[in-house]
Amino acid sequence: MTPFGIRKRLKSLLGGKPAAAPAAKKKFKLVIHNGKGRTETYEGEIGQSVLLAAGNVSAPIASGCSDSSCATCRISVLSGGQHLSPQNATESQTLKANNREPQLRLACQAVIQGEGTVEVQGFEFLD
Ligand code: FES
Numbered sequence: 001m002t003p004f005g006i007r008k009r010l011k012s013l014l015g016g017k018p019a020a021a022p023a024a025k026k027k028f029k030l031v032i033h034n035g036k037g038r039t040e041t042y043e044g045e046i047g048q049s050v051l052l053a054a055g056n057v058s059a060p061i062a063s064g065c066s067d068s069s070c071a072t073c074r075i076s077v078l079s080g081g082q083h084l085s086p087q088n089a090t091e092s093q094t095l096k097a098n099n100r101e102p103q104l105r106l107a108c109q110a111v112i113q114g115e116g117t118v119e120v121q122g123f124e125f126l127d
Helices: 003-013 050-054 089-097
Strands: 027-033 039-045 074-079 116-122
Touching (some): 027 050, 050 116
Parallel strands (some): 027 116
Antiparallel strands (some): 074 116
16 A cells, blocks of 8 residues: 555545445345235345245245256246346247247246346246
């Protein structure tokens, strides 16, 4: 650290400009419907897949593979799709290979990237 750097640091410690507060982590809210009247909600920090986030509710969305090939975790996005990563080639190939509607998403691939509420309907659950 240069002498100027030390001077700046001392100045800030002795009443200069206050240090900037750490940035608040961006949050999302995930609302999961099971299609049979049950709705669960989870709030977390962005950057998680829908499947990972859904693991925090009492009846998580089911998963059946570790290579995004089974489509067990398929979901229908009801609202807030703009907060999710775009559908990738793996998702569209897996949905097609498993004879599922192309507009569905795979919870294991869809990452929550933006602040806001994402509302989904799952089809298979661990309950
Ligand atoms: S868990 Fe198999 S495709 Fe998502």
